[in-house]
Amino acid sequence: MSELDEYHQNLMADIRREADASGVIMVEAFxxxxxERLTGAGELEVADRAYFQNGEGGQRLRIDGYAGDPRDSEGVLGLIVCDFVDSEEVQxxxxxxxPTILNPLIRFLKKARTEEFRxxxxxxxxxxxVSDLIITTWPHVTKVRLILVSNRRYNSRDDAVKLQELDDVPVTWSVWDLARFARFEVKGNEDLEIDLVQDFGGPVPxxxxxxxxxxxxSYLMIIPxxxxxxxxDRWGEKLLEGNVRSFLQARAKTNKGIQKTIKDEPDLFFPYNNGLSATADAVTCVRNDDGLAISSISNLQIVNGAQTTGSIHAALxxxxxQLPQVxxxxxxxxxxxxxxEDIVPKISEYANTQNKVNAADFFSNHPFHIRIEQFSRNIxxxxxxxxxxxxKWYYERSRGQFINARPKIKGKDQASFDFEFPKTQLFSKTDLAKFEFSAAGQPHLVSRGAQKNFAEFAKDIGDAWSKSDAKYDELWYKRLISKAIVFRWIETEVPKQPWYEGGYRANIVTYAMAKVFHDANGEKxxxxxxxxxxRQSVPDALQRALLxxxxxxxxxxxxxxxxxRNMSEWAKQQACWNGIKGRTLSYDEDFETCLTLxxxxxxxxxDEKAKKxxxxxxxxxxxxxxxxxxxxKQALTWGRDRKRLTPKDQQILDVCAxxxxxxxxxxxxxxxxEALNRMRDQGFGEE
Structure with missing residues (x-):
């Protein structure tokens, strides 16, 4: 069985399990x-499901979802259509x-721009x-991106293909097929091959x-x-290193000052601007009349300068x-x-002085993530x-850990791994943020999408961790898993309810959890x-309260x-949370059994701290x-000779000796x- 066949088999099993457990149709689970993968890859900031299909043949309209309010993503309107085939074999x-798949979405876009259709x-x-959102925001739309999501293999390599223009707004389409998802899941990122000569006008000195x-x-480049x-414009936010992208979503958008310089004093942009810091897997160099130049870059990631890049793009x-003078x-x-994983975080941390975030901007190798990963492998x-x-619950601190870990185990040990780490107990950094912020009364932030929510969560944890990491112990982790159990249970049960009409499941789940936690947690x-x-389960009384x-x-x-008018956008507002937070619910009398002093x-x-x-x-x-x-004895002599020990250090090391x-x-x-660690930092053991 090929890797793609195995990936397809596992994907279909997961989708069927999700559909069966929660009662949603398979294409919704898909x-x-x-x-979720698209937002992780930076293809979208958020994805809201909005399924609609109508008509037949050349009149058929279809949309499966959209990428939130374009005003929150530099004017990019993202529309999604699914191509899902229920098959045991890879199609x-x-x-x-x-065109057969994409044209219904294009027709929908054209219709949706009219008030008559809406x-x-x-x-x-x-x-x-969606139509109301498009009509309302169209004056702000700078680009339309149509994304075709398929569980079939696409036998071509098109991406960000220019399709046409609507009122001078460019429309592009791209395909995320089975193979592309598989590559992303295994590697944790997507290959970006930037051919400067072929596609972008020539090599850069x-x-x-x-x-x-x-x-x-290392290279220093001057880019027009x-x-x-x-x-x-071609690659978008996929060029921004995932961590930087995530944190900038919690901050100001493109800098107005930078844009003013481009418009009014473009020839002074170079002396005024600090420039970009970036990394790449590989580069191809050429020699021309002007000397060394770079003709192609593999997996370019801008780790500092996202606002500069966004502002220059906006100048298009x-x-x-004025842009040619910049x-x-x-x-x-x-x-x-x-x-x-070791080098890029350090480059980004040292480069990002203007957007400093505590604790190295919360990369996947931040101590918080490493500690949670250790707990997840041991508890x-x-x-x-x-x-x-x-x-155990498997915490995937960097994408691809789980899918790469299992094949390394052979024979009967693989079955043991499946028992030890059931796939239903796999969770990621963005999942962790959803669990925590739902319980903490931030459902409006959770509703803004995995990446934006994670950005806010990471900021909070980074601030708290820099003050003290003692809070994040085994008991904290176990209570995190309790929140995961509650969240996953509601996620499964909401679609089964008689009042559920489809749509907004993700919003309902986080709001329901936030409401119950808010009402349950008080001073006493x-x-x-x-x-x-x-118990690894939700008590019956709590189930009724959650529903x-x-x-x-x-x-x-x-x-x-x-x-x-737009309910998904409404759910992203603090006012929506205030609306449900202020309502009084009549919980059953046995809800009290779910509480503790x-x-x-x-x-x-x-007790946990004392035990630790x-x-x-x-x-x-x-x-x-x-x-x-x-x-x-050696440590005591070394420290005493170099006067590196306090009297208390000497007294205790003398006991050890x-x-x-x-x-x-x-x-x-x-x-x-502790004294030994200090001495090692000062050179003990290096002679």
């Missing part, structure tokens, strides 16, 4: 799963088949919602900034504004005549893929009632999360105030003993290891 389609529909119809044989190659704008429309400098570092949860196997009582992770809140959330989301929850936390302190002490004592008395006659206590052992 849409949810694949658009294929050709370029000649694309007003012929019921306001609750998803097509009405460069000055090499590294010696032959250096650990990393039109060339950079064209590259960004707002200052097209030049921007770029420092480009070639980082081999096997070193990118075992008792089997649910009726099941035989204990299991809080939701009993510890019972949930011990009551879900029905109320559905009512609030689908009945926006006068003047607001706040003091009891704090006592559990204190004891375990740390025992581990420290074991490590000190394992190193042996002779080692500690006299083992086994004297044995250091737990506290003394921890202090000895």
């Amino acid at each position: 849409f949810d799963r694949m658009t 294929a389609f050709e370029k000649k088949d694309v 007003d012929s529909l019921n306001e609750a119809n998803p097509a009405f919602q 460069a000055l090499k900034g590294s010696q032959t044989g250096a650990a990393l190659e 504004g039109p060339q950079l704008a064209a590259v960004y 429309k707002s200052a097209k005549e 030049f921007v400098q770029m420092k480009l570092t070639v980082v081999p893929p096997d070193r990118s 075992i949860f008792t089997a649910r009632e009726g099941e035989r196997h204990d299991s 009582q809080v939701l009993d999360l510890d019972t949930i992770w011990r 009551l809140a879900a029905a109320e959330a559905h009512d609030v989301i689908t009945h926006p105030p006068t003047g607001i 706040a003091e009891s929850a704090r006592t559990t936390k204190r 302190a004891m375990t740390d002490g025992i581990n420290a004592q074991s490590e000190v003993v394992m190193l042996g008395a002779d080692f500690w 006299s083992m086994p006659r004297r044995l250091p206590s737990d506290l003394q052992s921890r202090h000895a290891l």
Whole structure:
């Protein structure tokens, strides 16, 4: 079986399981799963489902979803159509088949721009919602992107193909097929091959900034504004390193000051602007009459300068005549893929001084993610009632970890891996952010999409972590899993409810969870999360409360105030959360059984800290003993000779050096290891 066949088989199994568990149709489960990948890849900032199909043959209209309000994404209107085939075998389609799939979406776009079409529909119809959004925002639309999402293999390599123009607005289309999704899932990113000669006007002059044989190659380039704008117009936010893209979504959009310089003083753009910092997997260099130049770049990622890039791209429309006078400098570092996780975060951290975020901007190798990953590989949860196997929740801190880990295990061990890490207990960074912010009363942020929500969540965690990481211990992780269990349960149950009419499931889920947590948590009582992770299930009384809140959330989301027509956009507003937060719900009397005294929850936390302190002490004592008395004699002599030890350090290291006659206590052992780490930082052991 080929890798693509296996990927298809696993994908279809996941979609069927999701459809069966929640009662949604398979194409909806497919849409949810694949658009999550599209937002992760930077293809879209957000994806809202809005299914509509009408007519036959050459009159057929169809849309499956859209990419939010174009005013939030620099004027880009994204529309999505699904090509889903329920088949055991991998199916294929050709370029000649694309019009059959894409034309209904194009017809929908043209119709949706007319008030006549919009007003012929019921306001609750998803097509009405999209049409009203298009009509309202069309003056702000700079580009239309049509995205064809398929579970078939596409036997061509088209991407961002220019189709036509509507009122001088360019319309492009691209295909995300089975093979493209498979490559992205395995590698964690998508290959971007930028051929400057073939596609963008010619090579860019460069000055090499590294010696032959250096650990990393570096180049300084001067890029003409039109060339950079064209590259960004083709690849969009996929050029922005995922972390930078995520954090900039939580900040101001393109800088008005930069745009003013382009319009009024384009010849001064170069001296005024700090330029870009970027990385690439590889570059191709050529020699011409002017010297060294770069003709192609593989997997270009801009780690600093996103606002500069966005502003230059915006000038394609707002200052097209001035753009040829604009030049921007770029420092480009070639980082081999096997070193990118270590090197790229540091480049970005040191380059991003203007948009500084605590704790290295929260890359996947940030200590928070590493700690959660360690917990997820070690903490075992008792089997649910009726099941035989204990299991773990698998935290995927960087994309592709899970899908790459399983094939490395052979034979019977693979079955053990499946029991230990059920696929239903796989969760990612953006999932974690959804669980936490739903419980924390931020459903309007969750509704803004995985990447924007994660940006806000990461900012909060980064700030908190920089002050103290002690909060994020095993108990915090176990309570996180309780939130995951609650979130996943509502996600499965909402589509089964008699009041559910399709659409807005993601919004209803986060709002229902936020409402119950808000109502349960007070000064004296809080939701009993510890019972949930011990049972690995949602208690019956809590289930009824969640469904009551879900029905109320559905009512609030689908009945926006006068003047607001788009329900998905309404769910992204603080006012929507205020609307449901202020409602009083009549929970069943046994809802009280789902609560615990706040003091009891704090006592559990204190007990966990005491237990951890004891375990740390025992581990420290074991490590000190394992190193042996002779080692500690050397450390004591080294530190004393160089005056690197305090009197307390010397006293404790003297105890360690006299083992086994004297044995250091737990506290003394921890202090000895801290002193040892300080000495190692100062050069001990390097001679």
